[in-house]
Amino acid sequence: MSGIVLEDGVLSVDREPNQLDELAIGFSQILDQLGIEHVYVAGYVSILAGRARSTEDVDVLIEPLDETTAAEVATTLTTEGYWGPAMPLDSLHEMLTNGDPIWVAPADQVTPHLEVKHVRDKFDRASLSDAITAEIGDDSIPIGPLELQIAYKLSLGSQKDLEDAVHLYTLFVETLSMSRLEAWVQRLDVEPEYERLRQA
Template identity: 80%
Template sequence: MSGIELREETLYVEREPNQLDELAIAFSEILDRIGIEHVYIAGYVSILAGRARSTEDVDVLIEPVDEPTAEELATTLDTEGYWGPAMPLTSMYEMLENGDPIWVAPTDQITPHLEVKIVDDEFDHASLSNAISAQIDGESIPIGPLELQIAYKLYLGAQKDIEDAVHLYTLFEETLSASRLETWVHRLDVDAEYDRLRDT
C-alpha cells in the first residue's frame, strides 16, 4: 500500500505522526471526550496528505457550543496542559460567540497552534456534516471532504492555496468524486480556476 491513500471515505496516512498530527490527534481526543463535533480543514489537510510546506496553525471548525460546554472545554484544556497564546482560555465562549477564532497550544508554545472557529457559512457546515476520517498511525481524526477542500482552496486563490489544491487534486484525482467536486466548484464560482487545475 502506498503511503497516502483515499479509500471509501477514509484517508490512510502511513507515516510517523509529525508535530501537527500530534496536536490534531490530542485535541480531537479532548473534543470527543466532551462531545463536540469538529473537523480539520484548510492547509493542514494538504500537509496531512503529504504536501511539504510549513504552517503555523491547524484550522479546526467546531459545532456551536453553549457557555457551560465552552467552560468545560477551557477547563479541560487547562488541566491537560494547554493555553491560549492570544487570549486566556477563559475568554473562549465570548470569543467564539463573537465569531473570533481562538488559539490553543501546548503550554509555553506559540507555534504550531490550533485555530478553533465555530462553523459559520454553508461551506463550514458542509465540511462538518460531510467530514471523512483520516487514519494516522492507528489514530483517527475527522477532516473536511477533499472535494470541498480543493474547490475552497481555488476560491481563496492565494499562491499557497492554489498549490494546496493542485497537490490534493493531483494525488487523489482517481478516487475523488468528480460530481461532488464540480458541485462545489459551481457553488464557489471557480469554474475557470478548476479548468486550469485540470489542465495542469
C-alpha cells in the same frame, strides 16, 4: 506518496505522526471525550496528505458551543496542559461567539497552534457534516471532504491555496468524487480556476 491513500471515505496516512498531527490528535481526543463535533480543514489537510510546506496553525471548525459547554472545554484543556497563546482560554466562548478564532496550544508553546473557529456558513457546515476520517498510524481524526477542500482552496486564490488545491487534486484524482467536486466548484463559482487546475 504510496503511503497516502484515499479509499471509501478514509484517508490513510502511513507514517509516524508529526508535530502537527500530534496536536490535532490530542485536541480531537479531548473534543471526542466532551462529545463536541469538529473537523480539521484548510492547509493542514494538504500537509497531512503529504504536501511539504510549513504552517504555524492547524485550522479546526467546531460546532457552536453554549457558554456552559465552552467553559467545560476551557477547563478541560487547561487541566490537560493547554493554554491560549493569544487570549486566555476562559475567553473561548466570547471569542468564538464574536466570530473570532481562538488559539490553543500545549503549555508554553506558541507555534504550531490550533486555530479554533465556530462553523459559520454553509461551507463550514458541510465540512462538519460530510467529514471523512483520516487515519494516522493508530489514531484517527475527522477532516473536511477533499472535494470541498479543493474547491474552497480555489476560491481563496492565493498562491499557497492554489498549490494546496493542485496537490490534493493531483494526488487523489483517481479516487475523488468528480460529481461532488464539480458541484462544489459551481457553488463556490470557481469554474475558470477549476479548468486551469484540471490542465495543470
